[in-house]
Amino acid sequence: RRRSVSVSVTLCPSAVFAVVFVSAVLTRVEHTPLAWGHTHFEFAKLYIGALFPMSGGWPGGQACLPSAQMALELVNKRTDILPDYELEMIYYDSKCDPGEATKLLYDLLYTEPIKIVLMPGCSSVSTLVAEAARMWNLIVLSYGSSSPALSNRQRFPTFFRTHPSATLHNPTRVQLFQKWKWTKIATIQQTTEVFTSTLDDLEQRVKEAGIEISVRQSFLTDPAVAVKNLKRQDARIIVGLFYETEARKVFCEVFKEKLYGKKYVWFLIGWYADNWFKIKDPSIDCSVENMTEAVEGHVTTEIVMLNPETVRGASNLTSQEFLAQLMSRLGGKNPEETGGFQEAPLAYDAVWALALALNKTVGALKAKGRRLEDFNYNNQDITAEIYRALNTSSFEGVSGHVVFDAQGSRMAWTLIEQLQGGSYKKIGYYDSTKGNLSWYGNDKWIGPGPPADQTVVIEEFRFLSQKLFASVSVFAGLGILLGIVCLTFNIYNSKVRYIQNSQPYLNNMTAVGCMMALAAVFPLGIDGLHVHKSQFPVVCQFRLWLLGLGFSLAYGSMFTKIWWVHTVFTKKDEKKEKRKHLEPWKLYATVGVLLAVDVLSLMIWQIVDPLHITVEKFTKEAPKGDLDVLIQPLLEHCSSKKMNTWLGVVYGYKGLLLLLGIFLAYETKSVSTEKINDHRAVGMAIYNVAVLCMITAPVTMILSSQQDASFAFASLAIVFSVYITLVVLFIPKVGPVRVSIMRRLITRGEWQSEQQDTMKTGSSTNNNDEEKSRQLERENRELQKIIQEKEVRVSELRNQLAERQALRSRRPPSSQNQNHSTPPPPSSQNDPKSLLPPPGRNHCHNSRLQLLYK
Numbered sequence: 001r002r003r004s005v006s007v008s009v010t011l012c013p014s015a016v017f018a019v020v021f022v023s024a025v026l027t028r029v030e031h032t033p034l035a036w037g038h039t040h041f042e043f044a045k046l047y048i049g050a051l052f053p054m055s056g057g058w059p060g061g062q063a064c065l066p067s068a069q070m071a072l073e074l075v076n077k078r079t080d081i082l083p084d085y086e087l088e089m090i091y092y093d094s095k096c097d098p099g100e101a102t103k104l105l106y107d108l109l110y111t112e113p114i115k116i117v118l119m120p121g122c123s124s125v126s127t128l129v130a131e132a133a134r135m136w137n138l139i140v141l142s143y144g145s146s147s148p149a150l151s152n153r154q155r156f157p158t159f160f161r162t163h164p165s166a167t168l169h170n171p172t173r174v175q176l177f178q179k180w181k182w183t184k185i186a187t188i189q190q191t192t193e194v195f196t197s198t199l200d201d202l203e204q205r206v207k208e209a210g211i212e213i214s215v216r217q218s219f220l221t222d223p224a225v226a227v228k229n230l231k232r233q234d235a236r237i238i239v240g241l242f243y244e245t246e247a248r249k250v251f252c253e254v255f256k257e258k259l260y261g262k263k264y265v266w267f268l269i270g271w272y273a274d275n276w277f278k279i280k281d282p283s284i285d286c287s288v289e290n291m292t293e294a295v296e297g298h299v300t301t302e303i304v305m306l307n308p309e310t311v312r313g314a315s316n317l318t319s320q321e322f323l324a325q326l327m328s329r330l331g332g333k334n335p336e337e338t339g340g341f342q343e344a345p346l347a348y349d350a351v352w353a354l355a356l357a358l359n360k361t362v363g364a365l366k367a368k369g370r371r372l373e374d375f376n377y378n379n380q381d382i383t384a385e386i387y388r389a390l391n392t393s394s395f396e397g398v399s400g401h402v403v404f405d406a407q408g409s410r411m412a413w414t415l416i417e418q419l420q421g422g423s424y425k426k427i428g429y430y431d432s433t434k435g436n437l438s439w440y441g442n443d444k445w446i447g448p449g450p451p452a453d454q455t456v457v458i459e460e461f462r463f464l465s466q467k468l469f470a471s472v473s474v475f476a477g478l479g480i481l482l483g484i485v486c487l488t489f490n491i492y493n494s495k496v497r498y499i500q501n502s503q504p505y506l507n508n509m510t511a512v513g514c515m516m517a518l519a520a521v522f523p524l525g526i527d528g529l530h531v532h533k534s535q536f537p538v539v540c541q542f543r544l545w546l547l548g549l550g551f552s553l554a555y556g557s558m559f560t561k562i563w564w565v566h567t568v569f570t571k572k573d574e575k576k577e578k579r580k581h582l583e584p585w586k587l588y589a590t591v592g593v594l595l596a597v598d599v600l601s602l603m604i605w606q607i608v609d610p611l612h613i614t615v616e617k618f619t620k621e622a623p624k625g626d627l628d629v630l631i632q633p634l635l636e637h638c639s640s641k642k643m644n645t646w647l648g649v650v651y652g653y654k655g656l657l658l659l660l661g662i663f664l665a666y667e668t669k670s671v672s673t674e675k676i677n678d679h680r681a682v683g684m685a686i687y688n689v690a691v692l693c694m695i696t697a698p699v700t701m702i703l704s705s706q707q708d709a710s711f712a713f714a715s716l717a718i719v720f721s722v723y724i725t726l727v728v729l730f731i732p733k734v735g736p737v738r739v740s741i742m743r744r745l746i747t748r749g750e751w752q753s754e755q756q757d758t759m760k761t762g763s764s765t766n767n768n769d770e771e772k773s774r775q776l777e778r779e780n781r782e783l784q785k786i787i788q789e790k791e792v793r794v795s796e797l798r799n800q801l802a803e804r805q806a807l808r809s810r811r812p813p814s815s816q817n818q819n820h821s822t823p824p825p826p827s828s829q830n831d832p833k834s835l836l837p838p839p840g841r842n843h844c845h846n847s848r849l850q851l852l853y854k
Contacts, residue, residue, distance in 0.1 A: 049108040049115035056096030060340025064347035071351035096122040123147035130159040136377040143347035147194035151407035172414040182453035186215035186235030190242035227253040252286035255294035262447030270302020304413040313396030349397035357389035469525040476521040483515040486730040513554025520546035540611040540638035556594035658690040
């Protein structure tokens with residue numbers, strides 16, 4: 001039977017465990033105690049079944065076994081501890097392999113004598129032993145198991161350990177994260193149960209502390225991809241959970257990826273050998289120098305396994321005396337090359353914890369009439385007493401104060417070390433039971449201090465260049481002064497006929513609109529540098545209203561003029577006569593309609609979808625110098641939820657007006673009229689405004705992310721268009737008005753007549769067609785004077801002829817006969833003056849006059 005079980009262990013450890021479990025159940029059901037269950041030992045010996053891993057993944061038995069034997073010898077020599085008993089240990093090499101441990105567990109349970117307690121080592125072996133021990137009512141006391149999974153009391157009801165749980169590192173790590181003000185960490189783990197459960201506990205603790213695990217990587221055998229992912233995701237504070245052999249693989253990849261230095265901090269487990277990174281490993285292709293460079297500055301958290309104070313505990317040995325005796329027992333072996341050397345105090349204290357608990361149990365059992373040697377695998381009472389005694393254990397050991405929590409895990413201090421210059425230096429201790437951090441203050445960093453948990457991103461708003469803003473503001477201010485001068489000139493000379501014929505009220509509107517457009521330059525250059533964030537939407541509204549109303553007034557008044565000229569002078573002759581009289585109110589009404597449309601659209605926009613601040617983020621930039629920071633450029637914009645829709649409506653409407661204005665100006669370029677004598681200048685201004693607006697609108701949208709270029713383009717377009725408009729419309733009127741004023745001062749005549757004379761003689765005009773028209777008018781007037789003089793002369797000659805005819809009619813007939821031979825008087829046909837047409841019949845001259853007037 002045993003042979004078959006042995007074969008099964010080799011082939012399938014889980015099957016062996018099932019066989020052991022079934023055998024135990026059958027034995028208990030039959031109520032047949034084992035043959036050796038009631039055998040009394042000659043010296044009342046109590047046997048301990050132990051599994052020490054002398055080889056394998058963690059060869060901790062190399063130092064832990066001698067340490068436990070030392071403790072047994074001292075306990076057996078003591079007369080105050082178990083005076084009537086002798087402890088003896090039966091041990092095997094588990095090789096830290098659960099399959100091998102299953103076979104050995106079967107041998108321990110089914111081979112005499114009865115073992116009162118089991119003492120496994122590795123976490124994987126302890127998991128197997130502790131889960132099966134409940135079936136034999138056995139207490140399990142481990143000296144080298146750190147898996148957090150073993151803290152499950154429902155799964156492992158009789159398990160205790162002097163090696164604290166791996167989760168005991170986590171409160172210390174969290175304390176260090178908070179001390180160094182880190183709120184973002186990363187983890188990389190080997191995919192085994194002990195590290196997975198440890199990481200789950202860490203994740204819960206950091207979440208409660210307000211710390212984020214931003215990156216979580218895992219690997220089975222090859223950590224290359226996991227390390228690359230840490231690098232790519234900008235991990236800075238990294239917690240590594242893996243065994244020593246995998247640690248060398250990880251840091252070889254860390255060296256290749258340059259994931260070390262002053263920007264990074266690694267947290268590792270502290271129970272590696274002190275020279276673990278210098279051990280030659282054929283599985284990696286990094287030199288010792290590479291490894292030493294990569295691991296420099298990392299921090300380890302390690303359970304305090306050796307009492308740092310000189311205190312004599314239950315064994316009457318100090319920690320230093322214990323180390324001296326252990327070194328002597330090891331026979332001069334190098335501690336750094338001896339597996340389990342750091343955990344040796346835990347194995348020593350585990351034997352003492354068991355001895356003290358059994359000693360306490362003796363008295364409790366005696367009161368019930370029972371003895372320790374009465375223990376068998378069916379006896380639950382003795383197991384319960386041993387459990388109670390262990391659960392209340394509290395004594396000073398060589399590893400420190402020994403006490404167990406409710407899950408049977410050792411409560412201990414945590415040692416914090418840092419690798420400085422190739423060797424580990426103690427930088428502090430942490431007592432998780434009291435939350436007390438003892439700090440030495442000798443932590444050393446490659447940089448000026450602890451690195452940031454992530455690349456520090458500094459938000460930096462981009463503001464408009466103040467030199468550019470000041471320069472454009474000066475031009476805008478001068479333009480407003482020019483507008484005021486033009487407006488004042490137009491109002492003061494409003495009675496001058498030449499000014500009257502240019503529709504001065506519309507020109508006044510143009511000047512006011514130009515000034516409003518220039519005033520919009522100031523809020524256009526105001527940003528977060530000048531006003532608070534809460535006031536910025538008001539600035540946005542000012543920009544919108546000033547530009548909208550300024551455009552409506554300035555361009556609308558010019559558009560109205562050119563529209564009227566086109567309407568009148570492109571009609572047929574009979575329709576022209578009907579519209580010779582210009583009604584000013586119609587012009588004002590047209591401007592009012594354009595202005596009302598803008599006001600209504602702006603009000604709807606402001607009410608339905610008001611402007612607010614939006615912040616544009618740009619690509620992060622690295623500043624000059626070796627600084628671990630990035631600059632996040634930000635730019636404030638005036639925007640609304642449906643900004644593109646509103647801009648499409650406004651730009652579409654304004655664009656149609658601009659195109660129509662260009663068309664009308666082109667159609668009326670050859671028209672001449674006194675009703676609006678400056679319409680050609682208006683056409684030039686419309687060309688200027690339309691071209692600048694059509695170029696500026698799309699370009700500013702493209703350059704919206706470049707605050708200086710966008711402002712310069714928009715503001716200078718406004719300034720140039722306003723300047724050109726004011727100069728083209730108002731400067732040509734200065735000459736005629738000045739001549740008129742001079743003539744009025746000379747002649748002292750009536751203002752209106754002098755203005756008419758000025759129109760006759762004035763030569764200060766920039767329009768050749770108007771000059772020709774005035775010359776034709778003067779010629780017509782001169783011809784009319786000549787015709788009037790000729791008509792007066794003709795009238796005089798006709799009167800003289802009539803008088804002569806009357807005198808002849810009064811002469812006697814004889815005289816007529818006598819003078820019969822006399823030539824007749826010259827008739828009107830022979831008189832040169834008679835060739836002139838009679839009054840009222842100068843058709844030729846009238847037709848010529850009309851032609852000249854036309």
